[in-house]
Amino acid sequence: MxxxxxxxxxxxxxxxxxxxxxxxxxxxxxxxxxHRKGGITPPGxxxxxxxxxxxxxxxxxxKQKTKRIxxxxxxxxxxxxEKADKMRGVTGENMLILIERRLDNVVYRMGIGASRAQSxxxxxxxxxxxxxxxxxxxxxxxxxxxxxxxxxxxxERVPFAELAASKExxxxxxxxxxxxxxxGKVLALPMxxxxxxxxxxxxxxxxxxx
Numbered sequence: 001m002x003x004x005x006x007x008x009x010x011x012x013x014x015x016x017x018x019x020x021x022x023x024x025x026x027x028x029x030x031x032x033x034x035h036r037k038g039g040i041t042p043p044g045x046x047x048x049x050x051x052x053x054x055x056x057x058x059x060x061x062x063k064q065k066t067k068r069i070x071x072x073x074x075x076x077x078x079x080x081x082e083k084a085d086k087m088r089g090v091t092g093e094n095m096l097i098l099i100e101r102r103l104d105n106v107v108y109r110m111g112i113g114a115s116r117a118q119s120x121x122x123x124x125x126x127x128x129x130x131x132x133x134x135x136x137x138x139x140x141x142x143x144x145x146x147x148x149x150x151x152x153x154x155x156e157r158v159p160f161a162e163l164a165a166s167k168e169x170x171x172x173x174x175x176x177x178x179x180x181x182x183x184g185k186v187l188a189l190p191m192x193x194x195x196x197x198x199x200x201x202x203x204x205x206x207x208x209x210x
Contacts, residue, residue, distance in 0.1 A: 059207035066199050070099050071116050076139065081208050092201030093192040100190045103130065104138035106148060110177040110184045111169040112160075127154050142186045150182040172196075 053061065067077050084094035099105065104113075104120040107128055113119030120138045122128055128135060129149050130142065142148065150160050160182055168179055172194050177184030 056207070059203045062200050062203040063207055066096075066197075066201075066204060069116075069197060069199075070102070070105065071120060072099070078208065081204070090192075092205045095204070096192065096195055096199065096201055097190050098141065100195055101141045102138060103128065103135060103140040103142060103148075106142050106175065106184075106186070109172055109175055110148065111171075111179075112150065112163065112177075112182070112184075127151050144186055144188055146186045148177075148184045148186070155182055 063077075067074065072080075080095050080098050081091070084098055085091050087094045100109075104116055104123050107113050107119035107122060108116045112128070113122055123138045123140075124136055126134050126136045127150060129151050130140065131147050132149075134151060154160060155164065164179055164182055166179055169177065171177055171184075172190065174186065174188045174190045174194055175184060176187055
């Protein structure tokens with residue numbers, strides 16, 4: 001499977017905005033976008049000399065930005081679009097809601113992982129259970145009523161023990177999570193207004209529908 005192994009901060013520079021790929025570092029003064037002199041410029045020696053972006057280019061950048069935020073590759077991302085296009089409602093909103101329901105994203109939203117990449121790794125390494133059963137598929141789509149928890153015999157690991165001893169985090173309204181038990185629940189399916197990301201999903205739909 002293809003995997004990006006370069007600098008995460010380079011991706012943020014390419015998209016011209018924070019993608020929050022490195023957890024707490026993205027919220028600190030250490031963020032590369034916070035202390036770069038001369039503002040945000042695309043990576044590469046020709047970053048400053050790039051010409052005006054075309055309509056297609058704007059749509060492409062929006063798609064690339066969204067894929068990089070969630071850590072999804074093109075083939076799988078396009079499948080979410082195709083599935084959303086067959087559903088009732090607004091295609092772009094349906095697509096984002098499907099992606100938000102991914103297990104790795106839910107683990108991140110609950111605060112178990114500091115970033116989506118770390119949360120994906122936790123799922124891959126069989127550290128997370130859904131309704132008491134181990135699920136190691138990051139793309140698993142959660143349903144209303146699903147109980148998400150850290151595997152019982154893994155709760156003593158340092159990051160989980162620290163989370164259990166910390167204060168409760170602010171949760172999206174469609175989720176709940178109890179730090180002391182390292183257990184959360186899906187209360188409802190997310191709505192578009194619950195997704196706190198600066199994404200113009202209609203541009204992605206326009207790109208794919210050409």
